[in-house]
Amino acid sequence: MASVAVPEWLNKGDNAWQMLSATLVALQGFPGLALFYAGAVTRKCALTSAFMALYAMAATMPCWALWAHNMAFGHRLLPFVGRPAPALAQDYMLTQALLPSTLHLHSNGEVETAAVAPLYPSASMVFFQWAFAGVTVGLVAGAVLGRLSVKAWMAFVPLWTTLSYTVGAYSIWGGGFLFHWGVMDYSGGYVVHLAAGVSGYTAAYWVGTRRKEEEEMTMAGGGNLVAMVAGAGILWMGWTGFNGGDPFSANTDSSVAVLNTHICATTSILAWVCCDIAVRGRPSVVGAVQGMITGLVCITPAAGLVQGWAALLMGVASGTLPCYTMNAAMSFKVDDTLGILHTHAVSGVLGGVLTGVFAHPTLCDMFLPEYIAIIRSTDDFDTSSVFAAFDKDGDGKVSASELRGCMAAALGEEVSEEEAAAILATADTDGDGLLDHHEFMRLSAAHQLQEPAEESLRCLREAFDMYAEEEETAVITPASLRRMLRRLGSEHQRLEMEECRAMICRFDLNGDGVLSFDEFRVMMLMA
Structure with missing residues:
Protein backbone atom coordinates (compact mmCIF):
# COMPACT_ATOMS: atom_id res chain seq x y z
CA MET A 1 0.00 0.00 0.00
CA ALA A 373 12.79 4.12 -32.35
CA ILE A 374 12.90 7.68 -33.64
CA ILE A 375 16.60 8.40 -34.10
CA ARG A 376 17.78 5.18 -35.71
CA SER A 377 16.97 3.38 -38.90
CA THR A 378 15.00 0.17 -38.69
CA ASP A 379 16.68 -3.21 -38.57
CA ASP A 380 15.77 -4.14 -42.15
CA PHE A 381 16.69 -1.12 -44.24
CA ASP A 382 18.20 2.34 -44.35
CA THR A 383 15.43 4.94 -44.13
CA SER A 384 17.35 7.58 -46.08
CA SER A 385 17.59 5.46 -49.22
CA VAL A 386 14.05 4.15 -48.82
CA PHE A 387 12.71 7.67 -48.33
CA ALA A 388 14.40 8.75 -51.56
CA ALA A 389 12.78 5.80 -53.36
CA PHE A 390 9.33 6.72 -52.04
CA ASP A 391 9.76 10.43 -52.82
CA LYS A 392 9.16 10.07 -56.55
CA ASP A 393 8.97 13.78 -57.36
CA GLY A 394 11.97 14.67 -55.18
CA ASP A 395 10.19 17.43 -53.24
CA GLY A 396 11.31 16.12 -49.85
CA LYS A 397 7.81 14.89 -48.98
CA VAL A 398 6.00 11.57 -49.44
CA SER A 399 2.35 11.87 -50.42
CA ALA A 400 -0.36 9.24 -49.95
CA SER A 401 -0.23 8.38 -53.66
CA GLU A 402 3.57 7.93 -53.56
CA LEU A 403 3.25 5.81 -50.42
CA ARG A 404 0.51 3.75 -52.05
CA GLY A 405 2.52 3.05 -55.21
CA CYS A 406 5.70 1.97 -53.42
CA MET A 407 3.86 -0.16 -50.87
CA ALA A 408 2.00 -1.94 -53.65
CA ALA A 409 5.31 -2.70 -55.35
CA ALA A 410 6.92 -3.84 -52.11
CA LEU A 411 4.03 -5.99 -50.88
CA GLY A 412 3.03 -7.36 -54.28
CA GLU A 413 -0.62 -6.48 -53.79
CA GLU A 414 -2.85 -3.48 -54.37
CA VAL A 415 -3.18 -0.91 -51.59
CA SER A 416 -6.24 1.32 -51.64
CA GLU A 417 -6.06 5.09 -51.41
CA GLU A 418 -7.93 4.95 -48.10
CA GLU A 419 -5.44 2.45 -46.64
CA ALA A 420 -2.46 4.52 -47.78
CA ALA A 421 -4.00 7.69 -46.34
CA ALA A 422 -4.73 5.93 -43.04
CA ILE A 423 -1.15 4.66 -42.78
CA LEU A 424 0.23 8.10 -43.60
CA ALA A 425 -1.99 9.72 -40.98
CA THR A 426 -0.45 7.63 -38.18
CA ALA A 427 2.88 9.43 -38.63
CA ASP A 428 1.72 12.79 -40.05
CA THR A 429 2.38 14.79 -36.89
CA ASP A 430 1.98 18.23 -38.50
CA GLY A 431 -1.26 17.31 -40.27
CA ASP A 432 -0.24 18.51 -43.74
CA GLY A 433 -1.13 15.21 -45.42
CA LEU A 434 2.52 14.56 -46.32
CA LEU A 435 5.47 12.81 -44.67
CA ASP A 436 8.80 14.57 -44.31
CA HIS A 437 11.92 12.48 -43.64
CA HIS A 438 11.51 12.66 -39.86
CA GLU A 439 7.89 11.52 -40.04
CA PHE A 440 8.85 8.78 -42.49
CA MET A 441 11.43 7.45 -40.00
CA ARG A 442 8.74 7.37 -37.34
CA LEU A 443 6.42 5.45 -39.65
CA SER A 444 9.18 2.99 -40.55
CA ALA A 445 10.10 2.31 -36.93
CA ALA A 446 6.51 1.83 -35.80
CA HIS A 447 5.03 -0.05 -38.74
CA GLN A 448 7.96 -1.55 -40.66
CA LEU A 449 5.83 -0.59 -43.69
CA GLN A 450 3.71 -3.69 -43.13
CA GLU A 451 0.21 -2.92 -41.99
CA PRO A 452 -1.71 -5.98 -40.82
CA ALA A 453 -4.48 -7.33 -42.97
CA GLU A 454 -8.09 -6.47 -42.15
CA GLU A 455 -8.60 -9.64 -40.14
CA SER A 456 -5.44 -9.07 -38.12
CA LEU A 457 -6.49 -5.48 -37.51
CA ARG A 458 -9.87 -6.63 -36.23
CA CYS A 459 -8.19 -9.10 -33.87
CA LEU A 460 -5.89 -6.39 -32.61
CA ARG A 461 -8.85 -4.12 -31.92
CA GLU A 462 -10.64 -6.88 -30.01
CA ALA A 463 -7.54 -7.55 -27.93
CA PHE A 464 -7.11 -3.84 -27.28
CA ASP A 465 -10.72 -3.48 -26.14
CA MET A 466 -10.19 -6.30 -23.63
CA TYR A 467 -7.39 -4.38 -21.95
CA ALA A 468 -8.81 -0.85 -22.30
CA GLU A 469 -10.15 0.94 -19.22
CA GLU A 470 -13.46 2.00 -20.73
CA GLU A 471 -14.76 1.70 -24.26
CA GLU A 472 -15.27 5.44 -24.57
CA THR A 473 -11.75 6.33 -23.38
CA ALA A 474 -10.07 3.78 -25.68
CA VAL A 475 -6.80 3.64 -23.72
CA ILE A 476 -5.01 0.98 -21.69
CA THR A 477 -4.08 2.21 -18.23
CA PRO A 478 -1.79 0.49 -15.69
CA ALA A 479 -4.87 -0.40 -13.64
CA SER A 480 -6.78 -1.93 -16.57
CA LEU A 481 -3.68 -3.84 -17.69
CA ARG A 482 -3.17 -5.21 -14.19
CA ARG A 483 -6.84 -6.19 -13.87
CA MET A 484 -6.88 -8.08 -17.17
CA LEU A 485 -3.57 -9.86 -16.56
CA ARG A 486 -4.80 -11.03 -13.17
CA ARG A 487 -7.85 -12.50 -14.85
CA LEU A 488 -5.69 -14.40 -17.33
CA GLY A 489 -3.85 -16.58 -14.84
CA SER A 490 -2.61 -17.17 -11.32
CA GLU A 491 0.96 -16.31 -12.26
CA HIS A 492 -0.15 -12.66 -12.62
CA GLN A 493 -1.97 -12.43 -9.28
CA ARG A 494 0.95 -10.71 -7.54
CA LEU A 495 1.63 -8.28 -10.36
CA GLU A 496 2.39 -4.85 -8.90
CA MET A 497 1.17 -1.55 -10.32
CA GLU A 498 4.78 -0.45 -10.90
CA GLU A 499 5.36 -3.46 -13.15
CA CYS A 500 2.31 -2.55 -15.21
CA ARG A 501 3.51 1.03 -15.52
CA ALA A 502 6.89 -0.24 -16.72
CA MET A 503 5.19 -2.42 -19.35
CA ILE A 504 3.21 0.55 -20.63
CA CYS A 505 6.17 2.96 -20.47
CA ARG A 506 8.13 1.09 -23.13
CA PHE A 507 5.51 1.72 -25.81
CA ASP A 508 4.00 4.95 -24.49
CA LEU A 509 5.27 7.03 -27.40
CA ASN A 510 3.69 10.32 -26.35
CA GLY A 511 4.50 10.00 -22.66
CA ASP A 512 0.90 10.33 -21.37
CA GLY A 513 1.14 7.21 -19.19
CA VAL A 514 -1.41 5.15 -21.15
CA LEU A 515 -1.52 3.16 -24.39
CA SER A 516 -3.65 4.27 -27.30
CA PHE A 517 -4.66 1.82 -30.01
CA ASP A 518 -1.83 2.96 -32.30
CA GLU A 519 0.70 2.46 -29.50
CA PHE A 520 -0.84 -0.96 -28.79
CA ARG A 521 -0.33 -1.88 -32.46
CA VAL A 522 3.32 -0.87 -32.26
CA MET A 523 3.70 -3.05 -29.17
CA MET A 524 2.18 -6.07 -30.92
CA LEU A 525 4.28 -5.55 -34.06
CA MET A 526 7.47 -5.46 -31.98
CA ALA A 527 6.52 -8.44 -29.83
Missing part, protein backbone atom coordinates in the same frame (compact mmCIF):
# COMPACT_ATOMS: atom_id res chain seq x y z
CA ALA A 2 1.28 3.47 -0.90
CA SER A 3 2.55 5.75 1.87
CA VAL A 4 4.64 8.88 2.18
CA ALA A 5 7.82 6.79 2.39
CA VAL A 6 6.69 4.31 -0.27
CA PRO A 7 4.83 6.24 -3.00
CA GLU A 8 3.09 4.44 -5.85
CA TRP A 9 5.78 5.31 -8.39
CA LEU A 10 8.61 3.82 -6.30
CA ASN A 11 10.08 0.51 -7.46
CA LYS A 12 11.87 -0.88 -4.42
CA GLY A 13 14.05 -3.22 -6.46
CA ASP A 14 15.22 -0.45 -8.77
CA ASN A 15 15.92 1.84 -5.83
CA ALA A 16 17.90 -0.80 -3.95
CA TRP A 17 19.96 -1.67 -7.03
CA GLN A 18 20.65 1.99 -7.78
CA MET A 19 21.90 2.70 -4.25
CA LEU A 20 24.01 -0.47 -4.29
CA SER A 21 25.45 0.47 -7.69
CA ALA A 22 26.27 3.96 -6.41
CA THR A 23 28.06 2.45 -3.41
CA LEU A 24 30.10 0.13 -5.64
CA VAL A 25 31.13 3.08 -7.82
CA ALA A 26 32.05 5.19 -4.78
CA LEU A 27 34.21 2.33 -3.49
CA GLN A 28 36.14 2.53 -6.75
CA GLY A 29 37.15 6.07 -5.83
CA PHE A 30 37.91 5.32 -2.19
CA PRO A 31 39.51 3.01 -1.22
CA GLY A 32 39.96 1.61 -4.77
CA LEU A 33 41.93 4.43 -6.41
CA ALA A 34 43.66 5.30 -3.13
CA LEU A 35 45.13 1.79 -2.81
CA PHE A 36 45.89 1.61 -6.51
CA TYR A 37 47.76 4.92 -6.57
CA ALA A 38 49.59 4.31 -3.29
CA GLY A 39 50.80 0.93 -4.51
CA ALA A 40 51.74 2.13 -7.97
CA VAL A 41 54.14 4.91 -6.96
CA THR A 42 57.21 5.07 -4.74
CA ARG A 43 56.81 5.16 -0.97
CA LYS A 44 57.72 8.83 -0.93
CA CYS A 45 54.61 9.68 -2.95
CA ALA A 46 52.27 6.97 -1.64
CA LEU A 47 50.41 8.93 1.05
CA THR A 48 50.01 12.03 -1.10
CA SER A 49 48.68 9.93 -3.97
CA ALA A 50 46.16 8.19 -1.71
CA PHE A 51 45.06 11.56 -0.32
CA MET A 52 44.43 12.86 -3.83
CA ALA A 53 41.95 10.04 -4.43
CA LEU A 54 40.27 10.61 -1.05
CA TYR A 55 40.05 14.36 -1.59
CA ALA A 56 38.56 13.94 -5.06
CA MET A 57 35.58 12.04 -3.63
CA ALA A 58 35.17 14.39 -0.67
CA ALA A 59 35.43 17.71 -2.52
CA THR A 60 33.13 16.62 -5.33
CA MET A 61 30.11 16.02 -3.09
CA PRO A 62 29.44 19.61 -1.89
CA CYS A 63 29.95 20.91 -5.43
CA TRP A 64 27.65 18.23 -6.80
CA ALA A 65 24.84 18.82 -4.33
CA LEU A 66 25.03 22.63 -4.41
CA TRP A 67 25.17 23.27 -8.14
CA ALA A 68 26.88 20.65 -10.35
CA HIS A 69 24.20 17.93 -10.38
CA ASN A 70 21.67 20.21 -12.02
CA MET A 71 24.35 21.54 -14.38
CA ALA A 72 24.75 17.94 -15.57
CA PHE A 73 21.18 16.60 -15.28
CA GLY A 74 18.85 19.54 -14.73
CA HIS A 75 17.00 22.06 -16.83
CA ARG A 76 18.73 23.44 -19.90
CA LEU A 77 20.82 26.61 -19.70
CA LEU A 78 22.81 26.12 -22.92
CA PRO A 79 22.92 23.22 -25.42
CA PHE A 80 25.90 21.78 -23.52
CA VAL A 81 25.18 22.57 -19.87
CA GLY A 82 22.25 22.74 -17.47
CA ARG A 83 21.17 25.49 -15.11
CA PRO A 84 23.13 25.52 -11.78
CA ALA A 85 20.84 24.84 -8.84
CA PRO A 86 21.05 23.03 -5.49
CA ALA A 87 19.81 19.47 -5.09
CA LEU A 88 19.34 19.60 -1.34
CA ALA A 89 15.71 20.46 -0.59
CA GLN A 90 13.39 17.82 0.80
CA ASP A 91 10.81 18.51 -1.90
CA TYR A 92 13.46 17.74 -4.51
CA MET A 93 15.09 14.70 -2.91
CA LEU A 94 11.83 12.85 -2.21
CA THR A 95 10.26 13.32 -5.64
CA GLN A 96 10.60 10.83 -8.49
CA ALA A 97 13.92 11.17 -10.29
CA LEU A 98 13.64 13.08 -13.55
CA LEU A 99 16.08 14.23 -16.23
CA PRO A 100 13.99 17.11 -17.62
CA SER A 101 16.22 18.00 -20.56
CA THR A 102 15.83 14.51 -22.04
CA LEU A 103 12.29 15.47 -23.07
CA HIS A 104 12.36 15.41 -26.88
CA LEU A 105 10.06 17.72 -28.82
CA HIS A 106 9.05 17.57 -32.46
CA SER A 107 9.64 20.62 -34.65
CA ASN A 108 5.99 21.62 -34.18
CA GLY A 109 6.41 21.68 -30.39
CA GLU A 110 4.61 18.42 -29.66
CA VAL A 111 6.15 15.91 -27.25
CA GLU A 112 8.09 13.31 -29.24
CA THR A 113 9.38 11.27 -26.29
CA ALA A 114 8.92 11.66 -22.56
CA ALA A 115 11.77 12.68 -20.27
CA VAL A 116 13.76 9.91 -18.57
CA ALA A 117 12.07 9.26 -15.21
CA PRO A 118 13.44 6.26 -13.24
CA LEU A 119 11.23 4.66 -10.61
CA TYR A 120 13.20 5.86 -7.58
CA PRO A 121 13.69 9.20 -5.77
CA SER A 122 15.96 12.02 -6.89
CA ALA A 123 18.13 11.43 -3.82
CA SER A 124 19.22 8.08 -5.29
CA MET A 125 20.00 9.70 -8.63
CA VAL A 126 22.10 12.45 -7.02
CA PHE A 127 24.03 9.86 -5.00
CA PHE A 128 24.68 7.68 -8.05
CA GLN A 129 25.82 10.52 -10.28
CA TRP A 130 28.04 12.03 -7.55
CA ALA A 131 29.94 8.74 -7.36
CA PHE A 132 30.60 8.94 -11.11
CA ALA A 133 31.80 12.54 -10.89
CA GLY A 134 34.11 11.79 -7.95
CA VAL A 135 35.70 8.78 -9.62
CA THR A 136 36.16 10.66 -12.90
CA VAL A 137 38.13 13.54 -11.40
CA GLY A 138 40.08 10.99 -9.34
CA LEU A 139 41.19 9.32 -12.57
CA VAL A 140 42.75 12.59 -13.75
CA ALA A 141 45.17 12.40 -10.82
CA GLY A 142 46.76 9.27 -12.26
CA ALA A 143 48.58 11.36 -14.88
CA VAL A 144 50.21 13.77 -12.42
CA LEU A 145 51.08 11.57 -9.44
CA GLY A 146 54.44 12.35 -7.87
CA ARG A 147 54.68 16.01 -8.80
CA LEU A 148 51.42 17.99 -8.55
CA SER A 149 51.17 19.82 -5.22
CA VAL A 150 48.31 19.01 -2.87
CA LYS A 151 47.17 22.65 -2.78
CA ALA A 152 46.96 22.79 -6.56
CA TRP A 153 44.94 19.57 -6.56
CA MET A 154 42.56 20.96 -3.94
CA ALA A 155 41.75 23.88 -6.24
CA PHE A 156 41.65 21.74 -9.38
CA VAL A 157 38.98 19.26 -8.25
CA PRO A 158 35.98 21.62 -7.81
CA LEU A 159 36.97 23.68 -10.85
CA TRP A 160 37.29 20.67 -13.17
CA THR A 161 34.08 19.11 -11.86
CA THR A 162 32.17 22.33 -12.51
CA LEU A 163 33.68 23.47 -15.79
CA SER A 164 34.53 20.19 -17.52
CA TYR A 165 32.69 17.15 -16.19
CA THR A 166 29.25 18.77 -16.13
CA VAL A 167 29.58 19.79 -19.79
CA GLY A 168 30.23 16.25 -21.01
CA ALA A 169 27.63 14.72 -18.70
CA TYR A 170 24.88 17.12 -19.75
CA SER A 171 25.71 17.02 -23.46
CA ILE A 172 25.46 13.22 -23.73
CA TRP A 173 23.51 11.97 -20.70
CA GLY A 174 21.53 14.88 -19.34
CA GLY A 175 19.65 15.89 -22.48
CA GLY A 176 22.14 18.19 -24.19
CA PHE A 177 22.71 18.56 -27.90
CA LEU A 178 24.60 15.27 -28.31
CA PHE A 179 21.81 13.36 -26.57
CA HIS A 180 19.26 14.75 -29.00
CA TRP A 181 21.55 13.94 -31.91
CA GLY A 182 21.33 10.30 -30.83
CA VAL A 183 24.82 9.83 -29.36
CA MET A 184 24.81 6.84 -27.00
CA ASP A 185 27.45 6.42 -24.30
CA TYR A 186 26.18 3.66 -22.04
CA SER A 187 28.29 4.32 -18.94
CA GLY A 188 30.93 6.89 -19.81
CA GLY A 189 33.43 5.96 -22.48
CA TYR A 190 33.36 9.60 -23.53
CA VAL A 191 31.88 11.36 -20.50
CA VAL A 192 34.22 9.69 -18.00
CA HIS A 193 37.23 8.08 -19.63
CA LEU A 194 37.93 10.24 -22.67
CA ALA A 195 37.45 13.35 -20.53
CA ALA A 196 39.70 12.07 -17.74
CA GLY A 197 42.38 10.76 -20.11
CA VAL A 198 42.66 13.93 -22.17
CA SER A 199 42.47 16.20 -19.12
CA GLY A 200 45.10 14.17 -17.28
CA TYR A 201 47.45 14.16 -20.25
CA THR A 202 47.00 17.92 -20.70
CA ALA A 203 47.69 18.50 -17.01
CA ALA A 204 50.81 16.31 -17.21
CA TYR A 205 52.06 18.39 -20.14
CA TRP A 206 51.72 21.68 -18.25
CA VAL A 207 52.95 20.39 -14.88
CA GLY A 208 56.10 19.01 -16.50
CA THR A 209 58.21 15.94 -15.82
CA ARG A 210 59.33 14.57 -12.49
CA ARG A 211 62.76 15.17 -11.09
CA LYS A 212 65.60 13.25 -12.73
CA GLU A 213 65.97 10.79 -9.86
CA GLU A 214 62.25 9.97 -9.93
CA GLU A 215 61.80 9.92 -13.69
CA GLU A 216 62.16 6.14 -13.90
CA MET A 217 59.41 5.56 -11.34
CA THR A 218 56.82 3.18 -12.80
CA MET A 219 54.34 0.76 -11.35
CA ALA A 220 56.92 -1.99 -11.65
CA GLY A 221 59.74 0.08 -10.22
CA GLY A 222 58.58 1.01 -6.76
CA GLY A 223 55.81 1.06 -4.19
CA ASN A 224 53.69 -1.84 -3.01
CA LEU A 225 52.46 -3.99 -5.88
CA VAL A 226 50.20 -6.01 -3.56
CA ALA A 227 48.35 -2.82 -2.59
CA MET A 228 48.16 -1.88 -6.26
CA VAL A 229 46.59 -5.24 -7.16
CA ALA A 230 44.16 -4.95 -4.23
CA GLY A 231 43.09 -1.50 -5.41
CA ALA A 232 42.74 -2.80 -8.96
CA GLY A 233 40.50 -5.59 -7.67
CA ILE A 234 38.19 -3.05 -6.02
CA LEU A 235 38.09 -1.09 -9.27
CA TRP A 236 37.22 -4.25 -11.20
CA MET A 237 34.39 -5.43 -8.96
CA GLY A 238 33.14 -1.86 -8.54
CA TRP A 239 32.62 -1.75 -12.30
CA THR A 240 29.63 -4.03 -11.73
CA GLY A 241 27.82 -1.00 -10.35
CA PHE A 242 29.51 1.38 -12.76
CA ASN A 243 27.98 -0.31 -15.81
CA GLY A 244 25.13 -2.23 -14.20
CA GLY A 245 23.53 0.86 -12.70
CA ASP A 246 23.25 2.90 -15.87
CA PRO A 247 19.96 1.53 -17.20
CA PHE A 248 18.54 3.20 -14.02
CA SER A 249 16.67 -0.05 -13.37
CA ALA A 250 17.25 -3.59 -12.13
CA ASN A 251 16.24 -5.10 -15.45
CA THR A 252 17.52 -7.55 -18.06
CA ASP A 253 19.65 -4.89 -19.73
CA SER A 254 21.58 -4.30 -16.51
CA SER A 255 22.30 -8.04 -16.33
CA VAL A 256 23.65 -8.00 -19.89
CA ALA A 257 25.79 -4.96 -19.04
CA VAL A 258 27.33 -6.64 -16.00
CA LEU A 259 28.13 -9.87 -17.83
CA ASN A 260 29.63 -8.03 -20.82
CA THR A 261 31.75 -5.96 -18.45
CA HIS A 262 33.50 -9.01 -17.05
CA ILE A 263 33.74 -10.82 -20.40
CA CYS A 264 35.60 -7.86 -21.89
CA ALA A 265 37.81 -7.28 -18.83
CA THR A 266 39.00 -10.87 -18.55
CA THR A 267 39.63 -11.17 -22.28
CA SER A 268 41.60 -7.92 -22.24
CA ILE A 269 43.77 -9.18 -19.38
CA LEU A 270 44.67 -12.29 -21.35
CA ALA A 271 45.35 -10.28 -24.51
CA TRP A 272 47.68 -7.85 -22.71
CA VAL A 273 49.53 -10.70 -20.98
CA CYS A 274 50.04 -12.37 -24.37
CA CYS A 275 51.42 -9.09 -25.72
CA ASP A 276 53.84 -8.88 -22.78
CA ILE A 277 55.05 -12.41 -23.48
CA ALA A 278 55.47 -11.65 -27.18
CA VAL A 279 57.38 -8.39 -26.59
CA ARG A 280 59.24 -8.96 -23.30
CA GLY A 281 59.34 -12.73 -23.09
CA ARG A 282 57.41 -12.97 -19.82
CA PRO A 283 54.05 -12.01 -18.31
CA SER A 284 53.75 -9.05 -15.96
CA VAL A 285 51.32 -8.31 -13.14
CA VAL A 286 51.49 -4.65 -14.12
CA GLY A 287 50.54 -5.56 -17.69
CA ALA A 288 47.67 -7.71 -16.43
CA VAL A 289 46.33 -4.79 -14.38
CA GLN A 290 46.65 -2.43 -17.32
CA GLY A 291 44.81 -4.93 -19.51
CA MET A 292 42.07 -5.17 -16.91
CA ILE A 293 41.63 -1.39 -16.88
CA THR A 294 41.62 -1.01 -20.67
CA GLY A 295 39.06 -3.81 -20.98
CA LEU A 296 36.78 -2.22 -18.41
CA VAL A 297 37.11 1.18 -20.06
CA CYS A 298 36.54 -0.17 -23.57
CA ILE A 299 33.30 -1.94 -22.68
CA THR A 300 31.95 1.03 -20.71
CA PRO A 301 30.26 2.85 -23.64
CA ALA A 302 28.88 -0.45 -24.97
CA ALA A 303 28.11 -2.54 -21.88
CA GLY A 304 24.38 -3.01 -22.37
CA LEU A 305 24.29 -2.34 -26.10
CA VAL A 306 26.30 -5.26 -27.51
CA GLN A 307 26.11 -9.04 -27.43
CA GLY A 308 28.54 -11.26 -25.54
CA TRP A 309 30.60 -12.22 -28.58
CA ALA A 310 31.10 -8.52 -29.33
CA ALA A 311 32.31 -7.95 -25.76
CA LEU A 312 34.82 -10.76 -26.34
CA LEU A 313 36.16 -9.11 -29.50
CA MET A 314 36.29 -5.74 -27.76
CA GLY A 315 38.39 -7.34 -25.04
CA VAL A 316 40.91 -8.55 -27.61
CA ALA A 317 41.08 -5.07 -29.13
CA SER A 318 41.41 -3.30 -25.77
CA GLY A 319 44.20 -5.63 -24.69
CA THR A 320 46.29 -4.97 -27.80
CA LEU A 321 45.81 -1.47 -29.24
CA PRO A 322 46.35 0.50 -25.98
CA CYS A 323 49.33 -1.76 -25.24
CA TYR A 324 50.82 -0.76 -28.58
CA THR A 325 50.13 2.96 -28.15
CA MET A 326 51.59 2.94 -24.64
CA ASN A 327 54.82 1.35 -25.83
CA ALA A 328 54.98 3.57 -28.91
CA ALA A 329 54.53 6.73 -26.83
CA MET A 330 57.50 6.10 -24.55
CA SER A 331 59.55 8.50 -26.67
CA PHE A 332 57.10 11.34 -26.00
CA LYS A 333 58.25 14.07 -23.61
CA VAL A 334 54.95 14.20 -21.68
CA ASP A 335 55.30 12.46 -18.29
CA ASP A 336 51.93 10.71 -17.97
CA THR A 337 52.66 8.87 -14.71
CA LEU A 338 50.29 5.90 -15.05
CA GLY A 339 49.61 6.14 -18.79
CA ILE A 340 46.11 7.58 -18.35
CA LEU A 341 46.00 8.74 -21.97
CA HIS A 342 46.30 5.14 -23.16
CA THR A 343 44.36 3.24 -20.50
CA HIS A 344 41.44 5.68 -20.48
CA ALA A 345 41.36 8.07 -23.47
CA VAL A 346 42.52 5.60 -26.14
CA SER A 347 40.45 2.76 -24.67
CA GLY A 348 37.41 5.01 -24.27
CA VAL A 349 37.51 6.14 -27.89
CA LEU A 350 38.14 2.56 -29.02
CA GLY A 351 35.10 1.41 -27.08
CA GLY A 352 32.98 4.22 -28.49
CA VAL A 353 33.92 3.36 -32.06
CA LEU A 354 33.33 -0.36 -31.53
CA THR A 355 29.97 0.41 -29.94
CA GLY A 356 28.90 1.85 -33.27
CA VAL A 357 30.13 -1.30 -34.99
CA PHE A 358 28.60 -3.90 -32.67
CA ALA A 359 25.56 -2.23 -31.06
CA HIS A 360 22.44 -4.37 -31.45
CA PRO A 361 19.13 -2.59 -32.14
CA THR A 362 17.18 -4.71 -29.66
CA LEU A 363 19.59 -3.91 -26.85
CA CYS A 364 19.58 -0.23 -27.83
CA ASP A 365 15.78 -0.27 -27.61
CA MET A 366 16.02 -1.75 -24.11
CA PHE A 367 18.34 1.05 -23.01
CA LEU A 368 16.31 3.95 -24.48
CA PRO A 369 13.17 2.26 -25.82
CA GLU A 370 11.21 5.30 -26.97
CA TYR A 371 13.93 7.54 -28.27
CA ILE A 372 15.84 4.96 -30.26
